[in-house]
Amino acid sequence: MVKIDAKIPEGPMAQKWENYKANQKLVNPANKRKLDIIVVGTGLAGASAAASFGEMGFNVKVFTIQDSPRRAHSIAAQGGINAAKNYPNDGDSVYRLFYDTVKGGDYRAREANVHRLAEVSNSIIDQCVAQGVPFAREYGGLLDNRSFGGAQVSRTFYAKGQTGQQLLLGAYQALMRQVNAGSVKLYTRNEMVEIVMVDGKARGIISRNLVTGKLERHFGHAVVLATGGYGNTFFLSTNAMGSNGSAAWKAYKKGAMFANPCFAQIHPTCIPVHGEFQSKLTLMSESLRNDGRIWVPKKKEDAEAIRAGKLKPTEIAEEDRDYYLERRYPAFGNLVPRDVASRAAKERCDAGYGVGNTGLAVYLDFKSSIDRLGSDAIKARYGNLFQMYEKIVDDNPYETPMMIYPAIHYTMGGIWVDYELQTSVPGLFSAGEANFSDHGANRLGASALMQGLADGYFVLPYTIQNYLADDIATPRMTTEEKEFEEAEKAAKGHFEKLISIKGNRSVDSIHKELGLVMWDFVGMARNKEGLQEAIEKIQAIKKEFWSNVRIPGSEEDMNIELEKAARLADFIEIGDLMARDALHREESCGGHFREEFQTEEGEALRQDDKFAYSGCWEFKGDDQEPELHKEELKFEVVKLVQRNYK
Amino acid sequence: MENSINIKLKVWRQAGPKAKGRFETYELSNISTDSSFLEMFDILNEQLINKGEEPVAFDHDCREGICGMCSLYINGRPHGPDDDVTTCQLHMRKFKDGQTITIEPWRSAGFPVIKDLIVDRTAFDQIIASGGYVSVNTGGIPDANAIPIPKPDADEAMDAASCIGCGACVAACKNGSAMLFVSAKVSQMALLPQGRVEATRRAKNMVAKMDELGFGNCTNTGACEVECPKGISLANIARLNREFLKASLQD
Numbered sequence A: 001m002v003k004i005d006a007k008i009p010e011g012p013m014a015q016k017w018e019n020y021k022a023n024q025k026l027v028n029p030a031n032k033r034k035l036d037i038i039v040v041g042t043g044l045a046g047a048s049a050a051a052s053f054g055e056m057g058f059n060v061k062v063f064t065i066q067d068s069p070r071r072a073h074s075i076a077a078q079g080g081i082n083a084a085k086n087y088p089n090d091g092d093s094v095y096r097l098f099y100d101t102v103k104g105g106d107y108r109a110r111e112a113n114v115h116r117l118a119e120v121s122n123s124i125i126d127q128c129v130a131q132g133v134p135f136a137r138e139y140g141g142l143l144d145n146r147s148f149g150g151a152q153v154s155r156t157f158y159a160k161g162q163t164g165q166q167l168l169l170g171a172y173q174a175l176m177r178q179v180n181a182g183s184v185k186l187y188t189r190n191e192m193v194e195i196v197m198v199d200g201k202a203r204g205i206i207s208r209n210l211v212t213g214k215l216e217r218h219f220g221h222a223v224v225l226a227t228g229g230y231g232n233t234f235f236l237s238t239n240a241m242g243s244n245g246s247a248a249w250k251a252y253k254k255g256a257m258f259a260n261p262c263f264a265q266i267h268p269t270c271i272p273v274h275g276e277f278q279s280k281l282t283l284m285s286e287s288l289r290n291d292g293r294i295w296v297p298k299k300k301e302d303a304e305a306i307r308a309g310k311l312k313p314t315e316i317a318e319e320d321r322d323y324y325l326e327r328r329y330p331a332f333g334n335l336v337p338r339d340v341a342s343r344a345a346k347e348r349c350d351a352g353y354g355v356g357n358t359g360l361a362v363y364l365d366f367k368s369s370i371d372r373l374g375s376d377a378i379k380a381r382y383g384n385l386f387q388m389y390e391k392i393v394d395d396n397p398y399e400t401p402m403m404i405y406p407a408i409h410y411t412m413g414g415i416w417v418d419y420e421l422q423t424s425v426p427g428l429f430s431a432g433e434a435n436f437s438d439h440g441a442n443r444l445g446a447s448a449l450m451q452g453l454a455d456g457y458f459v460l461p462y463t464i465q466n467y468l469a470d471d472i473a474t475p476r477m478t479t480e481e482k483e484f485e486e487a488e489k490a491a492k493g494h495f496e497k498l499i500s501i502k503g504n505r506s507v508d509s510i511h512k513e514l515g516l517v518m519w520d521f522v523g524m525a526r527n528k529e530g531l532q533e534a535i536e537k538i539q540a541i542k543k544e545f546w547s548n549v550r551i552p553g554s555e556e557d558m559n560i561e562l563e564k565a566a567r568l569a570d571f572i573e574i575g576d577l578m579a580r581d582a583l584h585r586e587e588s589c590g591g592h593f594r595e596e597f598q599t600e601e602g603e604a605l606r607q608d609d610k611f612a613y614s615g616c617w618e619f620k621g622d623d624q625e626p627e628l629h630k631e632e633l634k635f636e637v638v639k640l641v642q643r644n645y646k
Numbered sequence B: 001m002e003n004s005i006n007i008k009l010k011v012w013r014q015a016g017p018k019a020k021g022r023f024e025t026y027e028l029s030n031i032s033t034d035s036s037f038l039e040m041f042d043i044l045n046e047q048l049i050n051k052g053e054e055p056v057a058f059d060h061d062c063r064e065g066i067c068g069m070c071s072l073y074i075n076g077r078p079h080g081p082d083d084d085v086t087t088c089q090l091h092m093r094k095f096k097d098g099q100t101i102t103i104e105p106w107r108s109a110g111f112p113v114i115k116d117l118i119v120d121r122t123a124f125d126q127i128i129a130s131g132g133y134v135s136v137n138t139g140g141i142p143d144a145n146a147i148p149i150p151k152p153d154a155d156e157a158m159d160a161a162s163c164i165g166c167g168a169c170v171a172a173c174k175n176g177s178a179m180l181f182v183s184a185k186v187s188q189m190a191l192l193p194q195g196r197v198e199a200t201r202r203a204k205n206m207v208a209k210m211d212e213l214g215f216g217n218c219t220n221t222g223a224c225e226v227e228c229p230k231g232i233s234l235a236n237i238a239r240l241n242r243e244f245l246k247a248s249l250q251d
Ligand SMILES: Cc1cc2nc3c(=O)[nH]c(=O)nc-3n(C[C@H](O)[C@H](O)[C@H](O)COP(=O)(O)OP(=O)(O)OC[C@H]3O[C@@H](n4cnc5c(N)ncnc54)[C@H](O)[C@@H]3O)c2cc1C
Pocket: A040, A041, A042, A043, A044, A045, A046, A063, A064, A065, A066, A069, A071, A072, A073, A074, A075, A076, A077, A078, A079, A080, A081, A163, A164, A190, A191, A192, A193, A226, A227, A228, A229, A238, A239, A240, A243, A244, A246, A247, A283, A409, A410, A431, A432, A433, A434, A445, A446, A447, A448, A449, A450, A452
C-alpha cells in the first residue's frame, strides 16, 4: 500500500520554499563526485536538470531517444514563456502568476508547488538571457512582453515564434558544456526501457541502444524521468512523432503512482485532418484568435455544398454565417479559453455544420480584420503562420478563411510527485510534462516551458540533494548485480515477445485504431456510457495488438517498427487508465468535460465537495484493476469559484 | 479538390554502417497531392510491412520544420525541390504524375550512414561541445534587463540562432564543410554582450573541432545558403572569419 505524503513544507505559502531550502540537507563537493545521477530525457526539463547537476559536481548520465539532445519535443514550442517580472509595470506579481495558474488549472493543482513555480519564474528569464537566448526586445534594448490566454497582464517572454527552440538550445548548450567538461556523459539514440530497483529504491535503468538494438545497464544513486507527455496516445496530436509515455509507464509499473491521467488539453486552433494517411497535426498559434473570427454556415445545405466542393466560403453571405462563439459568449467571443472554444467547434461539426472535405473543420476568418487594419498589419502579426498554413494546405488565408479544428496538445496528468518532485518510488524523480505537478486540470499558455525549466534549473538541484545526502556512503554498484541482470532479462523477454507475434497488422494501423477510440470517447466531451465502451474497445485493441502485430526485422539491430511497437503497447494501457480516471471523475473541470456535469448553458460544472483531489492510481498487477488513492487538495490561499466567460 | 498521382521511387537501402548500399525501386499509386513527403514514405512503409519486408529507415520527429531531425537528398537537393522548407514540410503537390523521385541519405564524410537514409550527425554536437555556449552556471545571475541590447543586434542574433542543425549545408557543399552551421552559432553569440566575452576563443575552438572531425574547407561556393531551410546567411561566415582572424592574431 502506498501512502500519499506530498511533503509540503511548513509556514505561510510565500515562505514555504525559503523554509524548505533553509532546512534541507546538502551534499558537500567531495561527496558529490561520488554520486551518480541518471537523467532520462533532454527536453527543457531534462537538459536543464542534467546541466545543473553537472555544474554542481555530480556524475551525470543523460539519455535521449533522438540523435541529439537538441531535438527533444520542447524545440517545437512556439508562443512563449511566462514569468512574473512585471517589466511592463502592469500590476503583475508572484502572487498573481500563482493565482492565475491555480485558477486556470480549475482548482485541481497543489498550491504549494504552484507558488514555488511562480517564485522561481523570474530567475529562469535571467538564466536564459545570460546563456545568450535571443529574446525579443524593444527599441530601448530591454525585453519585450506579450499577453497570452488566461491572464490580464503581459508576462510572456518570447523569441519570434520559436521560443521553445531558443530555450532548449540554451539548455542544450549548457549541457554540452558539461559534456565537454566530463561531468555529463551523453547517450543519444538510447531509450530507457526498464527501471532497476534495489532494496525498494530506484538504482538504475536498462536502456536499449537504438542503433545496435543492444540492451545496456546503467547505475545511478538516483534517477530522474523528464520524458515528456503522453498526448500521442491519440495517435494524431501536435506532439512530435517520437513523444511517448513509456518511461512514465515503466515507472508506474514499478510502483510510482500515476496522477490525473484523464487531464489532457485539447487545443482549438490546429490544421484539420486531411486524410487517412495523416501522421500528425500542426498547431496554429492561439494568438490568431485575437484577429480571426470563427464561423460555420448557418444552413446545413451550405455546409453540405462546401464539403462537396460546390461552394466556396467566400460565396456565403454575411447573414448566412454563424459566428457561434460570438453568439454563445458575447463577452469573450472568439477569445474564450481553449477548452470552451474546442467543445463549441465539435458541437457545430457534430450537428452537421462542419466544413472542409471531411466536415471536421470550422473557419477562422481574417476578412474583417484585413478590411479594418489592412493586410500589411495582419502580415506583420501573423505572416509566418500564414505562410506555414499555405505550405501545408495550399490555400491563401489572406483571401479565403483558414480552416481549423481542435487537436490533442498537452497532458496535465502524469507521474505523481511530492513537493520535492520525488515519485512514490524512493530515488525516482520526475520533471517537466512527465510529472503531474503544477497545472491541475488545465494548463495556461506559456506555462509548460516555465515549469520545465523551473523543475530542471531551480527545483531539482535543491531537492535531489536532500535525498542524496543520505546516500553519500552508498558505493557505486556494479551492474553485474542480480537486480540488473533480472531487469535486463525482463526487458529482453518483452522485446522478444513482441517480435515473435508475427501477425498481420502494422503498428501504425493499430495505433490509429486506438487513436480513434480515444478521440471519440475520451476526447473533448466524455460520458459514462462512452467511457465504459472505450474501456471495452481498448481491451479488444490490446488483444489484437498482442496477437496480430507484425514487426519485420530483428531486435538486435536498428528496428524502428520495434521501437514504435513497444511504445504502442504502453499507449494502449495508458489509454485504458485515462478512460478509467475519466469515468471515475464525475465532474467537469478544465480539460475534462463530462457531459453529465454541465450548466444549462453547457459550461463545465465542478463538484468541489467530492472531487477536490488529485486522483492517484497505483498499479496492482497486469490483470488487476488499478487502485485509486486521493491526494486531497487544501486551498489555503485561493478561493474556489466557478469560471464564467459569458 | 483532391488530386492524386502515381510515382516511382528510387530509394537508397543500406543495412548498416559497413554494409554495401544499393538503390531499390518502388512504385506507389494514388498518392494524394495534399499529403506530405514523409506521409508518402509512411504509405510506402505500410506497404512494405504488409509484404513482410523491412520498412525504409529515415529520421524525422517534429514534422513541422523545427527539430532538424529529417534529412534526405531528394532528386539531388537536400530537403527536396521546394525552397525554405525542410523535408517534413515538403508536399507531394511539388511532384508530377509519373515522376521518378530519387532519395538518398546526406552524403558527407562528417555524416556516416547508419542505416538506409539515416546518418550520424553527432559531429554537430561535438562542435557545440567545443565552445558553442556562454560559460555560465545555473544561478547567481544578474537581472535579465541589467544589460540593454540594441534591438537590431538582438534580431540579428535571433536570425542566426534559428539554425536547426539539420546538416543540409554540409550535404550541399562539395567540400563537405560545416562553416554555415558553425558560423551561425559563432555569430549569434558574438552579437550579444553575454557571448561577446568569449567570442574569439569560441570561434577558434569550434573551427578546430570542425577540422578535426573531417569536415572540409569553405571555398565560398554559397551552395549551403541556397539549400539552408532556415535562410541562414553567408554573412555569418564572414563574421566567423573576422573572429577567427582576431584569434590568430592573438596567438
Ligand atoms: C506545438 C506545440 C507548441 C507548444 N507551445 C508552447 C508554448 O508556447 N509555451 C509553453 O509553455 N508550452 C508550449 N508547449 C508545451 C511544451 O512544449 C512542452 O510541454 C514541454 O516542452 C515539454 O518539455 P519536457 O522537457 O517535459 O519534455 P520533452 O521536450 O517532450 O522531452 C522529452 C525527452 O525525453 C526523451 N525520452 C522520452 N522517452 C524516453 C525514453 N524512454 N528513454 C530515453 N529518453 C526518452 C526524449 O528523447 C526527449 O529528449 C507546446 C507544445 C506543442 C506540442
